[in-house]
Structure formats: structure tokens, C-alpha cells
Amino acid sequence: MDKLSHQSQNEVTRPKTIGYLMSRFPKISETFILYEILELERLGLNIEVFPLIRQSESVMHPEAQAxxxxAHYSTVLSFAVFVTQLYWLKTRPRAYLSSWWHAVLGNWRSRKFLLRACVIVPQAAWIAREMQSxxxxxIHAHWATHPxxxxxxAHKLTDIPYxxxxxxxxxxVERPMLEEKIRQASFVVTISDYNRKLLQQLYGIVAADKVLVIHCGIDPAVFHQPAPKPSSNTFTIVCVASLQDYKGIPYLVQACAHLxxxxxxFRCMLIGEGEDRxxxxxxxxxxxxAxxxxxxxxxxxxxxxxxxxxADVMVMPSIVTGSGKQEGIPVALMEALAMEVPVVATEISGIPELIEPEQTGLLVPQxxxxxxxxxxLRLYHSPALGRQLGSAGRSKVLGEFNLLKNTExxxxxxxxxxxVPEAETQIHQASPSAPHINNNERSVKA
Structure with a gap:
């Protein structure tokens, strides 16, 4: 009995294992995923990482190396992936064939997504087997598309909740199978109230019952108040953004010409890389x-x-492209405000949830x-305004965009x-140790 009791105690105290899925890893522009994983592990979870693609980057954050x-990488055209298809055909034929049916039916309108689904299904079958072992x-995935x-x-094959x-x-932009993905998920997180409202408009009660908001955040121990800058006659502008169309960098270059x-x-330092370089x-x-x-x-x-x-100011000149591609809430803005750097950004998507006009930053049309x-020019001529916006911005970030609190x-x-069926009702209840979950807004506020 003592041995059995000891085994039972070990089962209770063993860290819960979470399978993490993402499109590409390590991707330097998606470091919010890396630091979320590390923080969850610090809180006591065991995280198994399953990227769909091994990303090759010229620069990698040191923390990503381990x-x-x-991480568990896979190649679709491999013997191991082929064998897992046979395994699921033998052990769960209905679930396996149903996965193919839903994937093809849900993606057939887009040739790009259909072709990608034909890669994802066998890859996910391999991932499902690895997760079982x-x-x-x-299972938790980042991004509502392929991951x-x-x-x-993987859920359909293993019954592991996701x-x-x-x-x-x-x-x-494109939302293949999104309603079905939400319906089958235990819960869905999104990073802004703007997104939550969009999903509720699109999918009604299905989204209302499952979707809640947890903001991305920064580590205040890393992005803290800097030492006072030495006085300089040069106005320093910093922009941390990939060089892609929806980041709107050409409009910042135009602004620099006006200055x-x-x-x-002044000097304008553009940190990031991309196809539009x-x-x-x-x-x-x-x-x-130049x-x-x-x-x-x-x-x-x-x-x-x-x-x-x-920096004297951080700029994020993001736009909405013709296809609808746009920002969520850029983590780079949070990093700047945490260091009391005033911010100028465009008034799109969820950005006003962080940048309150004339309070925590300045917003301009895209x-x-x-x-x-x-x-x-306002910030150049009024350093006091910049200090005021930066101070208020830091308070906003520490309260609502804090990696440590939000990962909790x-x-x-x-x-x-x-x-268990009762678990879904818990999504609308706040435990004494957890941040409040508002039943009407379905939004987690740290």
C-alpha cells in the first residue's frame, strides 16, 4: 500500500506536460512565443515544442538555443511520418480519415491552404504519435491557421484537449476552418479585445463561449527604466519592425524626409529584416x-x-494592407513603453488598447x-511631453502587458x-489566485 501511495503521490506532483505547436521556430520576430514557453516552464510546466518548420535565422536569441x-522537428517526406500514417489507419481509422475529410473540405476554397493542409495532416499525425509517447x-498552438x-x-487522433x-x-486575412477549430478547442486565447470582438461578430456564440483575451507582454526585469541619457543635439528615432508591407516603413521614411x-x-534606426528591404x-x-x-x-x-x-521616441507606422493584413498589438511598443520611451503609432487594430491617445502615446492615421x-516634431519640441507619455506608458505596460502576470x-x-465536461464552465470563473475573468467581456485582465 505504501508503494502504491508513493506512486500516486508522484503522479499528482509530476509537472503537467503541454505540447506547444507553432509555424516556425526559432523566428526572431516571434520571440513572444519563446519567452512565453520559458515563463510557463518557470511556473512548473513541462513544455514539449513541435515546430512545423525549422526556421533558419542569421540572428538567434541566446535563450532560444536550448x-x-x-524541439521535435519533422520532415513530411520521411519514413517516420509515413509509418505513423499506417499506425493511425490501423488503430484509429475513422479519426484519421475524418481528419483528412475536414482538412480538405475546410481548405478547398484556397489552393494555398489546401496544399498546405495536405502537408499538415500527415505531419500532425506524426506529432500526435510523438505527443502520445x-x-x-x-496541446496549445500559436496562430489560428496551420498550427x-x-x-x-492531433486532438482528433489522440483525444488530447487543445x-x-x-x-x-x-x-x-483568410480563416479556413476557423469556426470548426474554435468549436473543437477547449478554449481560444487572443491578444486583443479588438480580435475578440471580431471573432464574436464572425462566429457568434461559438466564439463567445470559447474566446478570451490574454495580452502579450514583456519581462519588466529586462525592459526596465534606463539610466538617464547623456544630452545630445541629435533626435533619435527607433523602429523595431520586420521590413514587410504591413509594417508601413515607407511612411516612416517619408516622415524622416519631412524632418x-x-x-x-536626427537619426532613425530601423531594427528588423524582411523582403521589402x-x-x-x-x-x-x-x-x-541615407x-x-x-x-x-x-x-x-x-x-x-x-x-x-x-531612443527619444519609438515609431510603429503600421498599415492595413489591401488583403486585410495588419498588426495585432506589437510587442515592440510594449518594450519601448516599459523603458519609458514615448511612442508614436498608427490607430489600427488593437494598438489603441495599449496606446491611449495623448495618455500613453500619440496615435496618427495610417x-x-x-x-x-x-x-x-511635437516630441522633438516638447521633451516634457515625451517624459509624461513614457511614464504613463510604463505604468500601463506593467499593469496590463506584463509577461509574468499574463502568462500566469x-x-x-x-x-x-x-x-471533464465541467472544465468549460471554469473558463468563466476566476480562482482566488488567478486574474479576474469577466463573464460579460470574456477578457482576462492581469
Missing amino acids: VVAR RSVQH ALAAYV SFTAHAHDIY KAAGIQ PEIEKQITQLGV NEVVLLGHQQRSQVHQWLGQ RDGHALATAL SLYELLTQDWS
């Missing part, structure tokens, strides 16, 4: 700001911290280089037993 070393008790499909298939986080263009024409001595370099030359605008490429988190410590320049909210959800 996670990459233990590693005693995974819950959520992989989680959906959830996913919806961010931005994964729900703004130069106004006789302002050649066009941006050409624009910088054409507008005559001496002021510097493309720094990818930078590690410690280097971003150093640049923000020198696609308007002149409006960006006007806001920057996710931890509370992941550690529930979703295999």
Missing part, C-alpha cells in the same frame, strides 16, 4: 535621407534594449507620412482538466 536543441496532456489545424488533427492563440493576420526638410538633426533602401536614397536612416537588420533582445535606451512627422493567466487555463 529550446531548439530539444511523451505523455502530453494538453491550429495541426492541433485539431487550445490555440490567435494573433493578427491569422484571423484578419530633414524642417532642419531637424531593397525597396526601402531605394526609397531612402531617393528621398535623400545619412539619417540606418537599417540595422535583426538584433538580439539585449541589443534592442540598448537601442531603446538611446499611410500618412506628414502626420507621423508632425507627431515626431495562461498557466491557470493550461493546468485545468479539460477532459
Whole structure:
């Protein structure tokens, strides 16, 4: 009896194992996933990482190296993946064939998504088998598109409950199978109230019963108040963003041209990399700001911290593209405000949930280089306004966009037993140790 009791106690105290799915890893522009994983592990969970694609990056955060070393990568055209298809055909034929049926039926309108689904299903079958062998008790995916499909298939094959986080263009542009993914999930997290309202408008009660808000966040121990900057006549602008269309970098370059024409001595440091770099370099030359605008490429988190410590302002000139692609709430804005750097951003998607106009930052219309320049000139001529906005912004971030607090909210959800019917009612209840979950708003506030 003592031996059995000891075994039972070990089962109770053993950390819960969560299978984490994402599209690409390690991806330097998606470090919020890396630091969420590390924080969940610090809270006591065992995280098994299953990227769909091994991302090759020229720059990698040091903390990612250990996670990459233990991540479970797969290649679709491999013997191991082929064998798992036979395994599921033999052991769970209806579930396996049903997964294919739903994936094809749910993606047939988009050739791109249909072809990707034909890769995801066999890959997810392999992942499902690996998760079984590693005693995974819950699956959580980041992004509502391919990773959520992989989680959906793994759930159908193994009955392991799953959830996913919806961010931005994964729900703004194309939404294959999204209603079915939400319906079958134990819960769905999204990073802004803007997103939650969008999903409720699209899917009604299905989304209302499952979707809640947990903001992304920053580690206040890393992005803290900097030492006072030495006085300088050069106004330093920093922008941390990938060089892609929806980031709106050309409008920041236009704003820089306006500043130069106004006789302002400044420098603009662009941190990030992307497919639009050649066009941006050409624009910088054409507008005559090559001496002021510097493309720094990818930078590690410690280097971003150093640049923000020198910044007079952080700019995020994001736009909504013709296809509907746009930001969620950029973590880079949170990092800047945590360091009391004033922010100028565009008034799109969930950004106003972080940047309250004239309170925690300045908001301008999208696609308007002149409006960006006007806001920057305000901060250039009024350092006191910048200090006021930065201080209020830091308070906002520490209260609502804090990685440590917000990951605790996710931890509370992941550690529930979703295999019992009563668990779904718990999504609308706050335990004494957890942040309040508002039953009307379905929003977790840290």
C-alpha cells in the first residue's frame, strides 16, 4: 500500500506536460512565443515544442538555443511520418480519415491552404504519435491557421484537449476552418479585445463561449527604466519592425524626409529584416535621407534594449494592407513603453488598447507620412511631453502587458482538466489566485 501511495503521490506532483505547436521556430520576430514557453516552464510546466518548420535565422536569441536543441522537428517526406500514417489507419481509422475529410473540405476554397493542409495532416499525425509517447496532456498552438489545424488533427487522433492563440493576420486575412477549430478547442486565447470582438461578430456564440483575451507582454526585469541619457543635439528615432508591407516603413521614411526638410538633426534606426528591404533602401536614397536612416537588420533582445535606451521616441507606422493584413498589438511598443520611451503609432487594430491617445502615446492615421512627422516634431519640441507619455506608458505596460502576470493567466487555463465536461464552465470563473475573468467581456485582465 505504501508503494502504491508513493506512486500516486508522484503522479499528482509530476509537472503537467503541454505540447506547444507553432509555424516556425526559432523566428526572431516571434520571440513572444519563446519567452512565453520559458515563463510557463518557470511556473512548473513541462513544455514539449513541435515546430512545423525549422526556421533558419542569421540572428538567434541566446535563450532560444536550448529550446531548439530539444524541439521535435519533422520532415513530411520521411519514413517516420509515413509509418505513423499506417499506425493511425490501423488503430484509429475513422479519426484519421475524418481528419483528412475536414482538412480538405475546410481548405478547398484556397489552393494555398489546401496544399498546405495536405502537408499538415500527415505531419500532425506524426506529432500526435510523438505527443502520445511523451505523455502530453494538453496541446496549445500559436496562430489560428496551420498550427491550429495541426492541433485539431492531433486532438482528433489522440483525444488530447487543445487550445490555440490567435494573433493578427491569422484571423484578419483568410480563416479556413476557423469556426470548426474554435468549436473543437477547449478554449481560444487572443491578444486583443479588438480580435475578440471580431471573432464574436464572425462566429457568434461559438466564439463567445470559447474566446478570451490574454495580452502579450514583456519581462519588466529586462525592459526596465534606463539610466538617464547623456544630452545630445541629435533626435533619435527607433523602429523595431520586420521590413514587410504591413509594417508601413515607407511612411516612416517619408516622415524622416519631412524632418530633414524642417532642419531637424536626427537619426532613425530601423531594427528588423524582411523582403521589402531593397525597396526601402531605394526609397531612402531617393528621398535623400541615407545619412539619417540606418537599417540595422535583426538584433538580439539585449541589443534592442540598448537601442531603446538611446531612443527619444519609438515609431510603429503600421498599415492595413489591401488583403486585410495588419498588426495585432506589437510587442515592440510594449518594450519601448516599459523603458519609458514615448511612442508614436498608427490607430489600427488593437494598438489603441495599449496606446491611449495623448495618455500613453500619440496615435496618427495610417499611410500618412506628414502626420507621423508632425507627431515626431511635437516630441522633438516638447521633451516634457515625451517624459509624461513614457511614464504613463510604463505604468500601463506593467499593469496590463506584463509577461509574468499574463502568462500566469495562461498557466491557470493550461493546468485545468479539460477532459471533464465541467472544465468549460471554469473558463468563466476566476480562482482566488488567478486574474479576474469577466463573464460579460470574456477578457482576462492581469
